[in-house]
Amino acid sequence: MHPPATSPCVVHGPDELDDLTVLAARTSVRAVVVHDGVDLAPGATDRLLAEVERPGRRLVRVVCAPARCYVVDRELLAAALESVPTQVLAAAGEDVDALLARAIGLDPSAEVTDVDDPSTGLWRHWVDGESVGVRAAGTATPQWEAEVRRAHSTPVRARTTVRRSLGRARRAIARRRHRGGQAR
16 A cells, blocks of 8 residues: 655745755655746646656646746755755746756756656656646636636546547557458
């Protein structure tokens, strides 16, 4: 049985500079959400944590212009704090990807596909803020929060999973039929 999942810690921009260093040193923290001016819908931090916990991922950038937001795993944050000023990381600027890449010894201009092992997948990933429940500060409405909550509810997720499974099964049957027809 797995231990219960913990939510990522949230750092709200340059006002909480000391929190970055404290969180990077705390081994119980798995990821940190760093943003400068966003509204988070209920459950958004858990969805962001799920995004960064996929194999090989260490950084997830959230597209929610004009605000800036990213989720970084604790180990990458700790490595970055050794060479990148805390103010720069807390500001969540556009160049944070390149700074983090340099902090772990990667060429930021190269095609980014790995961290340590090429088979692990992308180390950084972009998600649409609307799809996970992140909007620029002041733009969240109760209707939007209700929509996000409904879109990520258990019945909707179950229905989506069933539809995907049925679609895969239909495609597999169609491929078998197609191959069978070619063998004759």
